[in-house]
Amino acid sequence: MIGCTCAVCRSHDPRDRRTRPSIFIAVDDGPSILVDTSTDLRQQALTHGVTRVDAILYTHSHADHIMGLDDVRRFNVMQDGAIPAYADERTTNDLKRSFSYIFNPPEEKGGGIPQISLTTINGAFNVGGVNVRTVPIFHGARPVLGFRFGSFAYLTDCNRIADEAWPLLVGLDILILDALRHRPHPTHFSVAEALQVVERVKPRQTYLTHICHDLPHAATNASLPAGVELAYDGLALPIEVDKWT
Ligand SMILES: [Zn+2]
Numbered sequence: 107m108i109g110c111t112c113a114v115c116r117s118h119d120p121r122d123r124r125t126r127p128s129i130f131i132a133v134d135d136g137p138s139i140l141v142d143t144s145t146d147l148r149q150q151a152l153t154h155g156v157t158r159v160d161a162i163l164y165t166h167s168h169a170d171h172i173m174g175l176d177d178v179r180r181f182n183v184m185q186d187g188a189i190p191a192y193a194d195e196r197t198t199n200d201l202k203r204s205f206s207y208i209f210n211p212p213e214e215k216g217g218g219i220p221q222i223s224l225t226t227i228n229g230a231f232n233v234g235g236v237n238v239r240t241v242p243i244f245h246g247a248r249p250v251l252g253f254r255f256g257s258f259a260y261l262t263d264c265n266r267i268a269d270e271a272w273p274l275l276v277g278l279d280i281l282i283l284d285a286l287r288h289r290p291h292p293t294h295f296s297v298a299e300a301l302q303v304v305e306r307v308k309p310r311q312t313y314l315t316h317i318c319h320d321l322p323h324a325a326t327n328a329s330l331p332a333g334v335e336l337a338y339d340g341l342a343l344p345i346e347v348d349k350w351t
């Protein structure tokens with residue numbers, strides 16, 4: 107956190123160095139899918155060797171999840187084409203407004219503009235041969251999207267699971283779930299609230315994300331129940347996706 111000298115912000119443990127939340131799914135013989143274009147997208151791609159993006163999925167339009175969109179230009183150049191992006195209606199509208207130079211380009215040319223083909227989603231959809239299901243969750247009063255791919259689900263930025271979403275979370279192998287800090291927050295799960303979700307959903311393994319500097323990695327991990335850990339930048343996991351047949 108800017109201007110903070112707490113133990114976590116001064117920590118030498120690389121797992122305490124947290125850039126903005128985002129995940130990248132590289133499917134064998136399938137697409138490379140980026141979830142959100144975080145403010146830190148450029149550095150994340152350089153650090154973790156992301157060299158291809160076939161599709162972008164958006165959870166919601168808060169700045170930390172969209173502001174790296176301009177850096178997609180590099181993938182357009184390398185791949186010589188537009189990249190499909192998927193978002194719900196509200197996020198689609200917000201993206202069009204926040205990035206008017208992309209979606210309503212100026213007449214005068216000069217400087218590259220990202221090439222994005224934006225599709226509004228609602229429910230299940232197919233990304234390059236991979237089945238994706240949207241999971242309706244709430245981020246404060248605001249409905250946002252979680253995503254399920256096969257036995258893996260990513261639920262960042264939420265503090266409530268919609269009633270109709272619980273059946274979509276049955277039989278998970280891996281769940282990534284928001285847990286900002288110990289103290290309650292109006293739009294994010296606390297650790298205790300996230301653990302209640304884990305108890306109900308019973309994934310084989312859960313990783314908590316969107317963690318703030320209240321939670322030192324090593325000490326917090328040691329206090330969590332079996333099958334629950336903090337996620338960290340660069341964490342890589344094998345997952346099973348559900349391919350379109
Ligand atoms: Zn701090």
Ligand SMILES: [Zn+2]
Nearest residue numbers: 166168245263
């Ligand atoms: Zn948010």
Ligand SMILES: [Zn+2]
Nearest residue numbers: 168170171263
């Ligand atoms: Zn966020």
